[in-house]
Amino acid sequence: MLQVSHWQIRSPSNLTRFVLLALLSVSLMLLDARGHHLQKIRAGLTVLFVPIQLVAALPVRVGSAVYDFIRGDESLRKEIARLRAEQPILLARLQKFEAIEAENVHLRQLLGTSALVADRAVAAELLEVASEPYRHAVVIAKGAKDGLYLGQPVIDTYGIRGQVSEVGILQSTAILITDPSHAIPVQVNRNGLRAIAFGTGTADSVSIRYLTASADIKEGDLLVSSGIGGGFPFGYPVATVAKIVNDPNESFLDISATPVARLSHNKEVLLIWPAKSSMSVDTTKPAEIKKPVVRKIPVEPKKPVAVRSPAVSNPSAEAPRPVVVEPTIPAEGEPPP
């Protein structure tokens, strides 16, 4: 209790403090969710607390160093042998790929569309820290200084892993395709049927929603990114269809697919800068950089579907539908450098 001349100033009560701080939290959340007012503050705070993350990542680093030390020469030799055997096969495939690419460019020139150019990729290390419960995210040890941008695709050697959701100065966060707030436009590799793969929050499955029973999709189909929306480049593997449930009472099929990328294994990811290509997007429009935009869901062309249907089979779809996270196209003058 403070005494100023004859007035007694009490420190605020517990309840008052709680109400004030609750109001402060709510306004912070609103500022954070709507617009980019807090980007700078957040980036600064992130740098401040990097030591905590480094300490948390230490056990895994030490562990893997010890593991490498213990397992010794024999298994390393085996691994080298395996890699040596693998390399010629991959290189041979690449030869063919280059020929096909050249042919593709030529054909596109004949058609008068701009050519698909190879994407630029940079390998980045993951910082081994756990993400928030209910979320699937990874921390990448690269940041704005390396030219990362919001919505940048993150892949590994097997397929698409996710996209950058927050760019810090030294490190960034990427949400995985299984994160409940993530969605990625895909198409069936076999026939080009378009769909959207939503993250579910479970570790090894994404769900394909809004496909009707007449859709030509089978278990085992490979889904590749369709390039619609411009965030992800066309043609990277995303998931394979694992199970299709056709309940006649529901309007849509209940399809779950298994991500192709090894979401919880590799310690390294590849960041790609998609090349400017003939994607059917108006790239001249300046887009909002920070937050994902809600887009219409591309469905089969003949049957437009209401975005929220009461009969959607997935129980989670009854809840407010997760925002379709489609990274916006970086405005001109933004990275990629």
Place this chain on the structure above:
Amino acid sequence: MKLGHNTRSRLIIASSFLVALVLSILPWPIWTEQFRPDWVALVLIYWCIALPTRVGVGTAWSVGLILDVLYGSMLGENALAKSLIAFLAVHFHLQLRMFPRWQQAAVVLLLIAANNLLVLWIKHLAGQAPATWGYLTPGIVSMLLWPWLFVILRDIRRHGNVN
């Protein structure tokens, strides 16, 4: 090195929170994620019961904000949830001190369930809700850990003469 008594108490409390923060982002195999106890909430509840004049809503809010930064969630999300925990714990600290250990543990379960429910609710409003019932499991694991953590923190408090 001679530190003032006040400073030393603060340091001990702050480092207990630091350890809790590290534990909450320490990587585990992905299937254990849903069983990860809410370390920050546990430490917070202990200090709120033991030293309600020192640790309260303000501390909880700051620690929650750090958690938000570390998790990359919306700023203010965990801050709000943790201040709710602290408010309730401080408000009932006299009753809670009298409770037998198992009854305290039950209250811990309730507080952490409320915390997780609030976080899930905020996520729903923001449109990133996961399809999960997992908000109870961290509470249950935390409840089982409470008696041990209570003893450890009490010993630290007595040994370090924190008050």
